[in-house]
Each structure stands twice: as structure tokens, then as C-alpha cells.
Amino acid sequence: VHVGHHHFYFDISAVEKDEQMLKAQFRVFKLKRMHRSRRSNVPHFCKVEVYELLESENKPQKKHLIASRLLSLYAEGWEVFNVTQTVSKWVGNSSSNHGFWVTTTRVSSNGMEHDVVTFAKSPGALQESRNALLVLFTNSNKQRSHSSLPSATSNSRASMSRRPRAAAAAAARSPLTACHRRELYVDFHAIGWSGWIIHPSGYNAFYCRGSCIFPLGESLNATNHATVQSIVYTLKLSQDVSMPCCVPDELKSLNLLYFDDKQNVILKNYKDMVATRCGCH
Structure with missing residues (x-):
């Protein structure tokens, strides 16, 4: 079993507590796996799980599962996860925000393999527009009065x-x-x-x-x-x-x-x- 993990933290302190959270989406860009295995018995899918960290990233064992899905190792593109309930809790209590913990798991007989899935999260110019996003849809009376x-x-x-x-x-x-x-x-x-x-x-x-x-x-x-x-x-x-x-x-x-x-x-x-x-x- 090959397991990779990634930590994503977003500062949402700018969101006011009285704002109604309509929807929150955690978006990560999965990069294409460059080396494709030629063996037919090698699985081409992996399991991706998104967790809420209940404590700091130094204690990743304390986490709560939010969503999981199977992804193709050789596909590239955005993956969107609904995290509305979790982010709503963070807005109400900012101290509970320790970020998301994403794990990728693949069962294989090759014990040397690692880094199952790569997400765009580097500060490089090529990947900057593909970095992970936390997209919030809120209903604020203050914003609505200006935009109406x-x-x-x-x-x-x-x-x-x-x-x-x-x-x-x-x-x-x-x-x-x-x-x-x-x-x-x-x-x-x-x-x-x-x-x-x-x-x-x-x-x-x-x-x-x-x-x-x-x-x-x-x-x-x-x-x-x-x-x-x-x-x-x-x-x-x-x-x-x-x-x-x-x-x-x-x-x-x-x-x-x-x-x-x-x-x-x-x-x-x-x-x-x-x-x-x-x-x-």
C-alpha cells in the first residue's frame, strides 16, 4: 500500500461571522502522472481522501473524513470537494481551523513506488494559477447593499x-x-x-x-x-x-x-x- 499526504491551510479570518455560508468548495489541481506503467495488472486508479485536521499538522492522526473518491493516475485537472459544513464551523470558531489533510492511497506490489499523486501547490510561475483554492459563496447584507x-x-x-x-x-x-x-x-x-x-x-x-x-x-x-x-x-x-x-x-x-x-x-x-x-x- 502506497500512501501520500498533503496539507493545505487557508486563512479565512477575513470572513465575518455574521455572513451566511452558502457553499464552500475545496479545489485542487491534480497533475498528470508522467510515467505510465505498461503492465496490465497494475491499477491505474488511486483513492483520494480529504480530511479536516482536528489538531495541528504535527498530529495528522486526529482528523475527520470529509470526502473521498477514486481518481485516474494519468488524468489531469481540477478536483472539487464540498467542504461547506467544515468551513462554516471554522468561520464560527477560527481556532478550529487547522487546514485540510489530503491522503492518496494505491495498492500495488511495487514497494519502491512513492508520491502516488502530485497536486499543484508550488509557488512557481507555471503552477501559480493552479494552486489549491478555497472558493466561498456567502450571503452578506453589506455586500448585497453595494452591489444591488x-x-x-x-x-x-x-x-x-x-x-x-x-x-x-x-x-x-x-x-x-x-x-x-x-x-x-x-x-x-x-x-x-x-x-x-x-x-x-x-x-x-x-x-x-x-x-x-x-x-x-x-x-x-x-x-x-x-x-x-x-x-x-x-x-x-x-x-x-x-x-x-x-x-x-x-x-x-x-x-x-x-x-x-x-x-x-x-x-x-x-x-x-x-x-x-x-x-x-
């Missing part, structure tokens, strides 16, 4: 007071709804992106919907060109001219934590991902 966007309802109410009376009257008579922003939640799992996006699991992209009929009020954020086009459309001066389009007028960026083609963990800011305002263009 004003609702479409509150925007429309504020803009109604600035709209010219003629425009307000025209909007009241029109059976069509004026251009406005509506919610659009994008679930990355539903669109098939959950395999490479680590966080978030989805986001509210919003979208624009409604008509741009003359007269265009201030709340419709219309360009001069859209105003002229709406006049031509309303007067039916040209059959080829359509109504101006209700489209995003302002957009903001979104941070994504994801795996690239080489299984490196990347944090990137993607521009123009969220519609924050709609207008007639």
Missing part, C-alpha cells in the same frame, strides 16, 4: 416627474409600453457554461423592451437621431423607416472567475455585461 441595482420600477417613477406633459399624455393614450429595462437572470448552468465558470453561478443581465413612439420623453434617453426618426415614422413620410429601437443605453462590467483552456483559474473583468439603462436609438 435600482429596480426598473423606481427608475420609471423618478423619470415620470421630469417628462413633458405632452409626452406623458401621449404615453397614457398609447396602448404600447414605453421603452424600459426589465430583469433577465442568466443561469450559467442552464446555458451550458457552468463547466468553465466558477463564480458567479449566474447574474442579472437585464434587457430593454418597449416602444419608442413620438414624442420621446426625457426618460427614454433618446438621441437626436432617434427623435428625428420617430417623427418621420409617426408622420409616415417613408415606408422604409422603422420606429427607433429600445436598446441598452448604458452597460457595466462583470467579474468572472473561470477556467481557461489550460485549466488555469482566471479572474477577468468583462465589459458591457449588464444593462443599467435603456434608451431609444
Whole structure:
């Protein structure tokens, strides 16, 4: 029996005790085994077990099993373990955090073999983006108040007071709804992106919907060109001219934590991902 062990410690002191722990994932990148055995009777799998250390790493015999699974010796990639319950306990009592103890076990007749599985944990530039991660999904009232966007309802109410009376009257008579922003939640799992996006699991992209009929009020954020086009459309001066389009007028960026083609963990800011305002263009 060949047994290897690895110790992983994460400082989570920055997490406040009143934050709700939704999910915690321990992620380790398993490196490919370079020397493949040619003998058919040699097992190509090993057992990986993740433990919570109950005391310091000097006493690894005192541990609690969190998860275990079989892995191919010759595969490479990220392995994800659910450690929500353990990390929640650590957040409540930081002194109980002694880290994770990972053991790899393989039964073989070759007594000289050691280092069954290698995980990326060196500070080298090549493996830096593959180092072990502890990804936390929390629900904090403080964070939510900063990140929340004003609702479409509150925007429309504020803009109604600035709209010219003629425009307000025209909007009241029109059976069509004026251009406005509506919610659009994008679930990355539903669109098939959950395999490479680590966080978030989805986001509210919003979208624009409604008509741009003359007269265009201030709340419709219309360009001069859209105003002229709406006049031509309303007067039916040209059959080829359509109504101006209700489209995003302002957009903001979104941070994504994801795996690239080489299984490196990347944090990137993607521009123009969220519609924050709609207008007639």
C-alpha cells in the first residue's frame, strides 16, 4: 500500500461571522502522472481522501473524513470537494481551523513506488494559477447593499416627474409600453457554461423592451437621431423607416472567475455585461 499526504491551510479570518455560508468548495489541481506503467495488472486508479485536521499538522492522526473518491493516475485537472459544513464551523470558531489533510492511497506490489499523486501547490510561475483554492459563496447584507441595482420600477417613477406633459399624455393614450429595462437572470448552468465558470453561478443581465413612439420623453434617453426618426415614422413620410429601437443605453462590467483552456483559474473583468439603462436609438 502506497500512501501520500498533503496539507493545505487557508486563512479565512477575513470572513465575518455574521455572513451566511452558502457553499464552500475545496479545489485542487491534480497533475498528470508522467510515467505510465505498461503492465496490465497494475491499477491505474488511486483513492483520494480529504480530511479536516482536528489538531495541528504535527498530529495528522486526529482528523475527520470529509470526502473521498477514486481518481485516474494519468488524468489531469481540477478536483472539487464540498467542504461547506467544515468551513462554516471554522468561520464560527477560527481556532478550529487547522487546514485540510489530503491522503492518496494505491495498492500495488511495487514497494519502491512513492508520491502516488502530485497536486499543484508550488509557488512557481507555471503552477501559480493552479494552486489549491478555497472558493466561498456567502450571503452578506453589506455586500448585497453595494452591489444591488435600482429596480426598473423606481427608475420609471423618478423619470415620470421630469417628462413633458405632452409626452406623458401621449404615453397614457398609447396602448404600447414605453421603452424600459426589465430583469433577465442568466443561469450559467442552464446555458451550458457552468463547466468553465466558477463564480458567479449566474447574474442579472437585464434587457430593454418597449416602444419608442413620438414624442420621446426625457426618460427614454433618446438621441437626436432617434427623435428625428420617430417623427418621420409617426408622420409616415417613408415606408422604409422603422420606429427607433429600445436598446441598452448604458452597460457595466462583470467579474468572472473561470477556467481557461489550460485549466488555469482566471479572474477577468468583462465589459458591457449588464444593462443599467435603456434608451431609444
